[in-house]
Amino acid sequence: KAGVTQTPRYLIKTRGQQVTLSCSPISGHRSVSWYQQTPGQGLQFLFEYFSETQRNKGNFPGRFSGRQFSNSRSEMNVSTLELGDSALYLCASSLGTSNTEAFFGQGTRLTVV
Amino acid sequence: AQRVTQPEKLLSVFKGAPVELKCNYSYSGSPELFWYVQYSRQRLQLLLRHISRESIKGFTADLNKGETSFHLKKPFAQEEDSAMYYCALSSSGGYQKVTFGTGTKLQVIP
DSSP states (O other): OOOOEEEOSEEEEOTTOOEEEEEEOOTTOOEEEEEEEETTTEEEEEEEEETTEEEEEOSOOTTEEEEEOTTSOEEEEEOSOOGGGOEEEEEEEEOOBTTOOOEEOOOEEEEEO | OOEEEOOOSEEEEETTSOEEEOOEEEOSSOOEEEEEEEOTTSOOEEEEEGGGTOOBTTBEEOOBTTTTBOOEEESSOOGGGOEEEEEEEEOOSSBOOEEEOOOEEEEEEO
């Protein structure tokens, strides 16, 4: 079966702009989580959606938002981009029930200049 | 609140030496723990989960509830083990909430 797909793979944006990242989960998976990965901070949780509802949210400013559609596809939006937002953004999907494996996408590499 | 701590950002060992990647957790219920690995230029993927009590690529991890730890061990490190390792905790019962540690980079020196 197809894996988790994230688009685009690479993005370059300037400060102040906004960006939307997309994630298509594995078919049948209802949970989608987003993470920011940087060399200095490691893997940091952004938020998690299950059946179109945000269930958990990490400690990120309100500039970071997301949503999930009825087909479980998810988007993440970052407004008013800052240089510090440059990172690899990872999406993971799972069934969302107890003790299930999370499957990760390849990530979107965002560079803010 | 659930929390996962990986105290080492970088662990360097020589090939053939034993490896222990530390993971401590904080969780009020009965936890479900995982180790994920990310090799260079590859996506993050599951290495093993405690409930399976399995050995993958020579790695094992034992859940120690008394010490709230889930350390990852391998008796003899190989160069191909060099990667980023993340410990993760999943809440049990009801819906799943997964918390990842910040990761440990394992560097195996030839």
